[in-house]
Amino acid sequence: MPVTRDIVATYRGPRRVVRRLLDMGEREDRALVMLVGACVVVFVAQWPRLAREAHLAERDLNPLLGGALMAWLFIAPLLLYAIALISHGIARLIGGRGTAYGARLALFWAFLAASPLILLHGLVAGFVGPGLGLQGVGLIWCGVFGWFWLSGLREAEWSSA
Structure with a gap:
């Protein structure tokens, strides 16, 4: 199933999608591609x-982009592996x-x-800026991410399949 369909399916049932991914076998390359x-x-x-x-701030954009690139493509993957x-x-x-692979996945x-x-x-941060809207979207993201992660972890660690 294409990744976009799996993403949409995750919003309907995250455990089913994680189970399907786990049933495909332990492939560290697949997990790494998801992370990257x-x-x-x-x-x-x-x-x-x-x-x-x-x-x-009337500053150059390139140093900011370089810092974000370093943070998200080099440091964040290492931290996420540790988490x-x-x-x-x-x-x-x-x-x-379960296995450590299941927890990573x-x-x-x-x-x-x-x-x-x-x-x-x-987009909200860039076009609207700080405020209640940005905080609301951030809170929704945190809730959805937590739901997906805990559901997937439950499937990976405690599922009988």
């Missing part, structure tokens, strides 16, 4: 906000029977599946 794809989307989502900041490992360890402590897929809301957040 999500990080690229987040990097692109930063552009409107960074352009707004550069314009308002996935920690979440797997915590799940094991409370009775999880659940986190990386949740990050990618929630990426349309990150794009919306970036």
